[in-house]
Amino acid sequence: MTKYFTLPNSILKKRLLNDGEVCDLEFREPMSEVLVQSVGASLLSKRSKGVFSIEASDTQKDALEAITGAVLYENRLYDLSDLFPLELVQNVVDAEPTPGLNKFSFVVVAPDGQPIPAVSLTCRIDRRDGPVYTSDHEGRVTVEMACASIPALVIQPVENFWPTVIYGRAPSEQPEQIILSPVELDKCERFVELLGESDVNDGKGVVIAVIDTGVAAHTNLPNVTKRLTVLNAEPVIDELPNGIAHGTHVAGIIGSNHPECLGKAPSAELHSYRVCAPNSRNMETLDVVSAITEAVESGADIINLSLGFDDEDSAIVDAVEFALMSGVLVIAASGNKGLDSASFPARMKNVVSVSAIGKVDAYPHGSQAALARAKEQVGEYFVGSFCNTGDGQIQCSAPGIGIVSTVGMDGFLPCSGTSMAAPIISGLGAAILSRHMESLGARSVERAQKLMAMLYTTCKSHGLTPANVGLGIPSVR
Known part of the structure; x- marks a missing residue:
């Protein structure tokens, strides 16, 4: 079963007017809950501006389009993984796996040594985002991963500092200091x-x-x-x-x-x-x-x-x-x-x-x-x-x-x-x-x-x- 919907009336009217047709939106038979159910489909909602949201099989969709003369559009779900580009991080190699977890310690600070809390640290392996860790109120972060080193670590502050990337970090008990440049x-x-x-x-x-x-x-x-x-x-x-x-x-x-x-x-x-x-x-x-x-x-x-x-x-x-x-x-x-x-x-x-x-x-x-x-x-x-x-x-x-x-x-x-x-x-x-x-x-x-x-x-x-x-x-x- 797939989710479909009809376009808002205003889009249909504008399209009809620009095609030079009479703009009355009179379909062969109006879409309705009774009609949707009669072909075995489900009406998910009837929304403002004449929008019907429907769940139907391909056969049921075709039947509704044939009866009403309306067009049903698939309601796709998109994952916009590239809202921010991954290519800012240079290509990195796969991490070498280890039998057990290794500990990598960091502390994120401003140039004056003040800790920066709530900074996200994302481990990058090849082109994939790995686990995400967040610095505490003292700027400290402990990363535990079953690998010999972290190929790349993307450091993303919430605000007022420049994001950065560090590469090839080995396990460490003593926290490595990561200094972020302030936004001036x-x-x-x-x-x-x-x-x-x-x-x-x-x-x-x-x-x-x-x-x-x-x-x-x-x-x-x-x-x-x-x-x-x-x-x-x-x-x-x-x-x-x-x-x-x-x-x-x-x-x-x-x-x-x-x-x-x-x-x-x-x-x-x-x-x-x-x-x-x-x-x-x-x-x-x-x-x-x-x-x-x-x-x-x-x-x-x-x-x-x-x-x-x-x-x-x-x-x-x-x-x-x-x-x-x-x-x-x-x-x-x-x-x-x-x-x-x-x-x-x-x-x-x-x-x-x-x-x-x-x-x-x-x-x-x-x-x-x-x-x-x-x-x-x-x-x-x-x-x-x-x-x-x-x-x-x-x-x-x-x-x-x-x-x-x-x-x-x-x-x-x-x-x-x-x-x-x-x-x-x-x-x-x-x-x-x-x-x-x-x-x-x-x-x-x-x-x-x-x-x-x-x-x-x-x-x-x-x-x-x-x-x-x-x-x-x-x-x-």
């Missing part, structure tokens, strides 16, 4: 020479939807005016914990008002749509479709999708096309698996697909960002080896390595990935739109095309190849 906002690379200087009024009058893992009530994100969770496809007020902080980081890149960590569109209105449960990277097709639909109907000018999938999903295709036909500029991360093709939906026509670049010597020595490898380097700029790229796959690029942004309620953290590059483009698009709102006019397909053209006109490749950066890195000056 006034010293962080802001890429002003590439992107231009942000203005506090940039983004004014523009609505940006962040479809992600949720956005925390961070001190420097007062412009997040809507927080909804669409888990189970019903938009409700998001009061869930922040979880993995991915969405909060993305939102800060767009709209942080901190003077030393200013977003690219600090005056934009941000709407957050959570499609992952707290501490989860799993999301369902229906939730993504519902989030896109809700964002469009709530007046989004730009949708940021710092997420992506390997395979095309026809329901998400229809939802993204609904947004595009409604005049929304859709910007998506190209993906973090180092493939020769952008992720879906970044590779869709008229979606702005964004890769990530970094800058040599821009990050603290020993930090994870400083260890990032290059797929291509020209001068001081390089394309991250983790980026999904390829001929015709990328429209533009932006900094996406060691990007410092908001996490938690008042913290800051460097993160890397095409997820960090996409919101820079969303913010720059909002800045351009806010500066030309009068001439560009109300939301429409024509406005979105003009805005996209204005964004692309500012792009410079800096010698990097189109397969990796598309037209290049845009700027607003």
Whole structure:
């Protein structure tokens, strides 16, 4: 048995109108619980906007489609393991197994020797994440593994310090000291020479939807005016914990008002749509479709999708096309698996697909960002080896390595990935739109095309190849 659903009415109406058909949504026979049960299927729920969620066999699905004339879409479950790239960690060998457990001891501290609690230490074996350990209130961590050494250990603080990686650690009774570099906002690379200087009024009058893992009530994100969770496809007020902080980081890149960590569109209105449960990277097709639909109907000018999938999903295709036909500029991360093709939906026509670049010597020595490898380097700029790229796959690029942004309620953290590059483009698009709102006019397909053209006109490749950066890195000056 497979889970299926019908598209929201608003998507169907927009599609029918653009096909030039009469938009009455009169199916041969309306979907109903009685009808679903009559073919032996199960109605899981009837949701707002005319969405039916059904569990059925292939035969039952075909019967319902034949009777009603509706299309049933599979509700797939996705595990987004590459929200943050694994390729920042260099290839490591398999650990040599031992008959019994060995003990590896560490203490995580700041440069002044103060312990750092709640730091995650993830053991990496080959390309796989192994056990995760957390430092206690004294910064201490004891790792027990049946191996002769730990090939790689990824150190991830919660906030205000730079993540790092250490390699080839042998067993030890005495704790090895791991010193993390603090985040100093006034010293962080802001890429002003590439992107231009942000203005506090940039983004004014523009609505940006962040479809992600949720956005925390961070001190420097007062412009997040809507927080909804669409888990189970019903938009409700998001009061869930922040979880993995991915969405909060993305939102800060767009709209942080901190003077030393200013977003690219600090005056934009941000709407957050959570499609992952707290501490989860799993999301369902229906939730993504519902989030896109809700964002469009709530007046989004730009949708940021710092997420992506390997395979095309026809329901998400229809939802993204609904947004595009409604005049929304859709910007998506190209993906973090180092493939020769952008992720879906970044590779869709008229979606702005964004890769990530970094800058040599821009990050603290020993930090994870400083260890990032290059797929291509020209001068001081390089394309991250983790980026999904390829001929015709990328429209533009932006900094996406060691990007410092908001996490938690008042913290800051460097993160890397095409997820960090996409919101820079969303913010720059909002800045351009806010500066030309009068001439560009109300939301429409024509406005979105003009805005996209204005964004692309500012792009410079800096010698990097189109397969990796598309037209290049845009700027607003």
